[in-house]
Amino acid sequence: MTLAIGITIFVLALFVGFEIITKIPPTLHTPLMSGSNAISGITLVGALIAAGADYGAAARFLGFLAVVLATINVVGGFLVTHRMLGMFKRRD
Amino acid sequence: MSKADVIELMYLAAGVLFILALKGLTHPRTAVRGNLLGSLGMLVAVVATLLHSEIISYVWLVIGLIVGAGIGTALAVKVPMTAMPQLVALLNGFGGAASLFVAGAEIIKLRTISSALDIDVSSAVLVAAAATGLIGAVTFLGSLVAFSKLQELWFQKPVTFTGHQAINAVLLALALALSIWLVADDANPAAYWMLVIVASALGALLVLPIGGADMPVVIALLNSYSGLAAAATGFVLGNSVLIISGSLVGASGLILTQIMCKAMNRSLFNVLFGVLGPGAGAPSADDVYAGRIKSTTAEEIAMLYDSARRAVIVPGYGLAVAQAQHAVRDLANLLQSRGVEVEFAIHPVAGRMPGHMNVLLAEANIPYDQLKEMDEINPTFSQTDVVLVIGANDVVNPSARTDPSSPIYGMPILNVDEARTVVVVKRSLSPGFAGIPNPLFAADNCLMYFADGKQAVLDLVNAIKEL
Numbered sequence: 001m002t003l004a005i006g007i008t009i010f011v012l013a014l015f016v017g018f019e020i021i022t023k024i025p026p027t028l029h030t031p032l033m034s035g036s037n038a039i040s041g042i043t044l045v046g047a048l049i050a051a052g053a054d055y056g057a058a059a060r061f062l063g064f065l066a067v068v069l070a071t072i073n074v075v076g077g078f079l080v081t082h083r084m085l086g087m088f089k090r091r092d
Numbered sequence: 093m094s095k096a097d098v099i100e101l102m103y104l105a106a107g108v109l110f111i112l113a114l115k116g117l118t119h120p121r122t123a124v125r126g127n128l129l130g131s132l133g134m135l136v137a138v139v140a141t142l143l144h145s146e147i148i149s150y151v152w153l154v155i156g157l158i159v160g161a162g163i164g165t166a167l168a169v170k171v172p173m174t175a176m177p178q179l180v181a182l183l184n185g186f187g188g189a190a191s192l193f194v195a196g197a198e199i200i201k202l203r204t205i206s207s208a209l210d211i212d213v214s215s216a217v218l219v220a221a222a223a224t225g226l227i228g229a230v231t232f233l234g235s236l237v238a239f240s241k242l243q244e245l246w247f248q249k250p251v252t253f254t255g256h257q258a259i260n261a262v263l264l265a266l267a268l269a270l271s272i273w274l275v276a277d278d279a280n281p282a283a284y285w286m287l288v289i290v291a292s293a294l295g296a297l298l299v300l301p302i303g304g305a306d307m308p309v310v311i312a313l314l315n316s317y318s319g320l321a322a323a324a325t326g327f328v329l330g331n332s333v334l335i336i337s338g339s340l341v342g343a344s345g346l347i348l349t350q351i352m353c354k355a356m357n358r359s360l361f362n363v364l365f366g367v368l369g370p371g372a373g374a375p376s377a378d379d380v381y382a383g384r385i386k387s388t389t390a391e392e393i394a395m396l397y398d399s400a401r402r403a404v405i406v407p408g409y410g411l412a413v414a415q416a417q418h419a420v421r422d423l424a425n426l427l428q429s430r431g432v433e434v435e436f437a438i439h440p441v442a443g444r445m446p447g448h449m450n451v452l453l454a455e456a457n458i459p460y461d462q463l464k465e466m467d468e469i470n471p472t473f474s475q476t477d478v479v480l481v482i483g484a485n486d487v488v489n490p491s492a493r494t495d496p497s498s499p500i501y502g503m504p505i506l507n508v509d510e511a512r513t514v515v516v517v518k519r520s521l522s523p524g525f526a527g528i529p530n531p532l533f534a535a536d537n538c539l540m541y542f543a544d545g546k547q548a549v550l551d552l553v554n555a556i557k558e559l
Contacts, residue, residue, distance in 0.1 A: 001330040001331075003216045006326070006330070009335045009339075010326075010327075013336045013339035013340055013343075016111060017341075017342070017343025018343050018347065020115055020118065021114060021340075021343060021344045021347050022347060023118045024114070024117050025118070025119070025120075026351075026438070026440060026446070026447055026450070026465050027120065027438075027447060027460050027465075028118075028447060029351075029445075030180075030445055030448050030450065030451045031117065031123060031447070032114075032117050032348070032446075032447070033311070033312070033344075033345075033445065033446065034176070034179070034183070035113065035126075035127055036114070036315065036340065036341045036344045037180060037187065037315060037318065038130065038134070039110050039113070039130060039133075039134075039319075040187045040315075040318045040319045040321075040341040041134070041183075041187055041322075042110075042322055042337040042338070043187065043190045043321070043325050043334060043338075044138065044141075045137050045331060045333060045334060046191075046325050046329050047193070047194050048138065048141045048142065049141060049147060049329075050193075050194055051152045052144075052147030052149055052152070052153045053147060053148065055197070055200055055204055056204070058197075059197040059200040062193045062194070062196045062200070063152070063153075063156075063197045064152045064155070064156045065189075065190075066156075066190040066193035066197070067152070067156030067157060068156045068159050068163075069186040070186070071159070071160020071161050072163045072183070072186050073186045074160075074164065075160065075161045075165055075168070076163070076164030076168045076183055077164075077183055078127060078130060078134070079164065079168035079169070080167070080168035080171060082124065082127055082128075083168060083169070084176070084451055084454075085123045085127060087451065087454040087457075088120045088123070088454045089460065090120075091461050091462060
């Protein structure tokens with residue numbers, strides 16, 4: 001991937017983010033934070049490659065640490081968001 | 093189609109699912125499904141990655157996934173809703189740390205390849221690696237300090253010392269110098285790890301001076317940083333799904349930071365580097381309160397409610413501290429069964445993070461459509477018979493509207509003083525976070541109910557039942 005394509009993706013995704021997130025009501029801002037937190041755990045993708053590739057013990061160890069931390073982020077984030085959203089109910 | 097193409101398309105699918113996840117969060121009805129779509133996106137991204145040809149051994153990777161999933165599940169299931177800000181702070185920090193470790197591993201790889209083949213490493217990739225190290229480490233240590241403050245372990249009071257800003261400036265300059273070294277010296281790991289250490293110190297020093305009332309801003313900002321760290325990692329690895337997801341989260345955190353700053357009428361710079369103190373011309377508590385405070389009882393308030401048609405409850409963080417959410421729900425239900433229209437007025441900074449109060453009330457089974465945000469409920473106070481303020485202070489202080497010398501002047505507040513009667517439940521006349529007296533308490537239409545928040549509401553419920 002060239003740098004220019006990377007920047008293109010970055011800028012377009014920022015705009016999509018701004019457009020959608022300004023529409024999220026304040027009542028859901030805490031689930032938004034925990035949910036987006038889980039999404040930022042996407043760095044797990046890079047961590048998995050680092051932990052599974054063969055560039056020496058140091059790189060593998062860093063990859064392993066990153067897999068653990070990113071998985072906590074992903075699993076903890078999505079689960080706690082699910083738990084929270086289950087509490088939001090309409091008036092009967 | 094090659095395997096690499098399949099992986100790229102699966103990453104695209106993951107990115108689309110993340111966008112749909114955020115779109116689902118635009119309404120409580122669709123939010124649960126949105127969150128599930130998000131986790132599906134993550135699953136797709138992980139499966140795609142496992143197909144990656146660079147992966148030759150699955151041992152550490154599987155152990156890491158199992159350990160991480162175990163810890164993550166335990167945290168998510170056990171955390172009480174009042175502790176949600178701490179959990180989010182901690183998860184932000186883990187995200188930042190994961191990104192900086194991934195970039196660290198990539199630097200080792202780049203260094204190995206560059207010295208084996210005697211080629212230069214792309215400067216753009218190294219600039220991205222430096223950015224990942226810097227943002228990731230600031231996020232990691234900054235979040236740990238924020239967690240410690242929120243969990244009330246250490247540094248609860250703002251910590252500052254002489255030369256604090258100067259040291260921050262020196263650390264930032266040092267970090268930039270180390271970044272230049274990293275780029276110039278073809279991915280030298282020593283440069284990278286020194287950068288990480290310097291940036292960690294900077295992260296801690298940036299969050300140490302910040303006080304409890306400003307935590308919502310800091311958590312939102314660190315949330316944004318954790319996303320930007322992931323996006324920077326995407327540039328290091330040349331990975332599109334990291335860039336997409338990272339910028340979505342970065343945008344989300346920035347928007348929330350802006351909303352919180354606006355709700356406190358402070359600039360981000362002022363929150364991070366300024367100190368909020370009582371204004372020079374602010375009146376003393378004695379001047380404001382002397383002889384004007386009217387104290388009331390549960391029976392008296394019950395009588396007020398007996399003739400009321402519309403009532404509003406204003407919950408602040410003190411309500412959550414007193415664990416009074418369920419008692420307040422019983423009060424709201426009782427009033428509704430007696431024909432009173434009841435709504436809750438939620439100030440944007442009512443909790444310790446954006447939207448925190450809404451979650452705490454949702455947990456107590458209060459329907460979300462009964463919770464009204466500031467702009468929606470402010471015009472209705474003049475038609476409201478009784479406003480009950482519990483555990484809130486600065487966000488209902490009319491000086492923000494009327495007194496240009498007040499330190500909170502200009503902050504948007506809930507205009508409860510426009511209601512026919514305001515009842516404030518409070519233990520004493522002690523000031524809120526801003527440290528200033530509240531003229532509302534001395535207003536003609538205001539009654540003070542001095543009691544513990546939870547006990548006050550329980551007594552009130554009993555008094556109404558005895559009418």
